[in-house]
Amino acid sequence: MRASRLLSVLLLLQNRGRMTAEELAEELEVSVRTVYRDIEALSTAGVPVYADRGRSGGYRLVAGYRTKLTGFTEEEAQALALTGLPDAAAELGLGGVLAAARLKLLAALPEDLRSRAGRLTERFFVDIPGWFRDVESPPLLAALAHAVWENNRIRVGYRRWDNSEVTRTLEPLGLILKAGNWYLAARRNGADRTYRVSRIFGLEELPEPFERPAGFDLAGYWQQWSERFERRLYPSVALVRLSPRGRDLVPFYLGAVGARALRESGGEVDEDGWSRVELPVEPGAPALGELLRFGPELQVLAPDELRARVAEAVAKMGAAYG
Template identity: 80%
Template sequence: MRASRLLSVLLLLQNRGRMTAEELADELEVSVRTVYRDVEALSAAGVPVYAERGRAGGYRLVEGYRTRLTGLTETEAQSLSLAGLPVAAAELGLGTVLADAQLKLYAALPEDLRGRASRIAERFHVDVPGWFRGVESLPHLAVLARSVWENRRIRTRYRRWDASEVERVLEPLGLILKAGNWYVAAHCAGANRTYRVSRVLELEELDETFERPADFDLADYWREWSQQFERRMYPTVAVVRLSAQGRDLVPFYLGAVGARALRDSCAGPDEDGWFRVELPVEPGAPALGELLRFGPELQVLEPAELRERVAAAITRMGARYG
């Protein structure tokens, strides 16, 4: 356990530069006193680590010192081939770079771990896009990625969901790959917004840089934005009765939203063997289409307006088939 922690201290100092004892303790979830002992052990083992005194002080490695990549466990070595997504790297224009990096990394591994890591690549493959979807054209993705790296403002012509087009000057903060679709999180007109990369019609890099907000966290932003997006997409709740077959179809027809609704609100079965569920649905025509997919395995109870629309649609369908 201690050997693993000593290696972690060494790699943290190598990758991050100067770190205080408190920062190391927080990162490793140990006491500051333990960090002191670990640093002393590294120094006694010949690792050139030294302490800088003062308010801006901390521990550092001697300039230019690098340790070889050793000490990886079997599980860690196996995970190397799953850590990157080749499709995403290729779309970003980094496919060749990723391949070169993997070659260098594998070359640094001991022979037995290198063999195990390569066998993972032979037996597992990650395919990001969903089924039955064409590949989106993303001519501006690589330039967007460069703008994110360089904190460079961009001018775009963008097609919105209603097919209207707008021009925007964006400060791109990060790129997100979600279910095969790329999105860019950007600051625009005083607020952080999300844009789908495939809808960027034109893009121009400007000779202007911006200060990236120190408190911006891409993962937190995306999590909050996704939750808000889901609430906007499903503003209505339909109270329905489902047969056992209909209940089993919910995750297939309504995805994660439907599965969560089953988990949170499914009651029953009643005396007829049916289940009462509160299903989030899209507004207007999409809600009607979603519910009609279930055929006779679903009955809408509320709201009354939606129940009437479903009943009217079924009546028209019956009349169509005579």
């Protein structure tokens, strides 16, 4: 553990130049006193690190010194796939591994490329979750990730959508982060299924490994599952008229599903500037709520039952406001 931290101190100084003890301590998540001991250990080992005194001081390496200790461990090489997703890496128990891999990668670059890489992180940032929601932090996520890595069967307690609880023995195939939510792709009784990780309340990693299906493509599986999920979630279609303002609101109120419907509608506009669009809607009461959000910018044309329900709701709202 300490040897890995000493290497991290060395690579930080090599990549960033002068750093204070406080900056090193914050980066490595250790105390300032630990940094002092690590710097002393590096000096004793012959690394030419020295301290600049004063308000703008700090530790740095002798100009021109570069270490060649940049070989990747197996875990670090795997963690590079999560570059750009540090929060996700941390949730999977790979935060420290990813940080070490990134340092080694930067240390191995020539000076001009390392400078370009630094400028890139200063100018671009990827924020995965949607507005007003955080990434889930399921307590069993790291344990699930371990089972996925090791191809070990697991026995889990799972809380279904109706709040009933079941026990399942699964072959975990992969983890997916979607809009801040974690999902587990797993095989059960020969069929591939998807489980919301936050609904798993108990986990036992079984000693016997399983044979991963040949040719299983996690990204392809997720795309197919997502399309099936969307069809189940939006089984009905409503024919509506939309004002220009209403068209602009569709992606915000109905998300990617609504935006896709707009693109496929052809965009024909009548003499009033309104257009007819077939929008996918949820069944029952959710469809009514979704369409009422548009206010006067949307008019339901069909089906007749949904049009009548919207008209009734609008009449009641008008009566409530006198």
